[in-house]
Amino acid sequence: MMQESGEPFEHYPLVDAMDHEILMHRDAHFGGLFSVMLDYYKGEGKGIQPDFTIERIERLAALEAEMKENLAALFFTALEAQKVADARAAYQNLRSIYEIQNQQNRFPRLIADLILSEDEEAEKEVNAIVAEKDKIVPLLVECLGNEQFYDPIFPGYGLLPSLIVKCLGKIGDKRAIISLFEALGQGDFFADDQILRALKAIGDPAKAFLLKVVCGKPLNEDNERAAIGLLAFKENPEVANTCFNLLKNEDIQKRPCLSTYLALACIGLQDEHLRQEFRQMVTQPQLNAMLKEDMKGIIHSWDQPDQ
Structure with missing residues (x-):
């Protein structure tokens, strides 16, 4: 960890992974110069990493100046350097x-x-x-x-x-459908909402692909990814009906993420008999609490005057 202000830099052990990331970021994007990196961060450039504070970068810059050696040369592993x-x-x-x-x-x-x-x-x-x-x-x-x-x-x-x-x-x-599908749920590099908008823009071919995949067996990550993708078409009755039929499956109910996405896609149910069946399902004791809450939220939306 970093030493408190006033302690000599020679006692500073650079063991924090964050410091390595900052140095890699500096060397990759800013020509290995803290001055350029600091100007960029102070200007709030597009590529700033939220975990890298200006204060932390400045302390590393001061350490490098005190040691009169490139910190990257001292501390990079072979993999980091590569x-x-x-x-x-x-x-x-x-x-x-x-x-x-x-x-x-x-x-x-x-x-x-x-x-x-x-x-x-x-x-x-x-x-x-x-x-x-x-x-x-x-x-x-x-x-x-x-x-x-x-x-x-x-x-x-x-x-x-x-x-x-x-x-x-x-x-x-x-x-682009398959590539967009494979990108769903990949993390923070881009929002799934952006992918959903892209799938919706493609329209029926994307919807047909996702409906086929979500019904696939055996159950795996593709079913979950397809259920996420179908949220782009959640107002569509065909999508809502298919997702509700799948949600009735006890094996699917045991999968928290898959069942939640399927439930959220049920908001487009139009048939009053199906809606009533959905309401009754919430009372089933085997459903997990999170799924029940999501289903109650959908029921609440149906009960609003504009629904």
């Missing part, structure tokens, strides 16, 4: 795209523009990609499957997937 080298190589590859004169294929440059954009929403870059319509979809899908783009150490700060999803949603090409 990861930073890979990130720098990725930046070099992007720069090389701009050095090519009279490019016949403009798509790589459009993707590079999107990656390097410091605009959080990257509206200009997104619109340029969307203007290419279905022709650029294969490259977008390829980028969405590239694990490097989910990592904040690499170009794009781990934010590219959310922008790619945004592009795919605006284009609305069904070839």
Whole structure:
């Protein structure tokens, strides 16, 4: 842990994983210079990591100045050094795209523009990609499957997937369905809401795919992922009816996440008999408490005057 203010730096043991992350971030994105990194963080740039405080960066900078040695050279493991080298190589590859004169294929440059954009929403870059319509979809899908783009150490700060999803949603090409499906529930690199909007924009082909997968056996992660995806179509009676039929299955009820997503997709039930059956299900003792609460929330929404 960091020493209290006033203690000599030579007694400072850099053992905190956070310090290693800060150094990797500095070397990957800011040329190994704390001064550049601090300017970026003080300016609240797009790629700042919320766990990295300015105070912590400044203390590392002061430690490096006191020791008169590059902290990365002192403390990086071989794997960390290689990861930073890979990130720098990725930046070099992007720069090389701009050095090519009279490019016949403009798509790589459009993707590079999107990656390097410091605009959080990257509206200009997104619109340029969307203007290419279905022709650029294969490259977008390829980028969405590239694990490097989910990592904040690499170009794009781990934010590219959310922008790619945004592009795919605006284009609305069904070839993106499987890639969007596989991206569901992958964590904080981009919100599932963005993926749901993209799936909804694709429309019936996406809905049909998700309905087929959610009914698949044996039960696995794909069923859960499909149930998440169907929330994009939760107002659709066909989706609601299918999800309710699945929710009646006791094996599914034993899976907290899957059953919860299916229940949330039941909000689109229109048939009063099915709604009454849904209400009665809440009283079943075997249902877990969280599922019951979610189901009660849906019932409450039905009972509102505008429903």
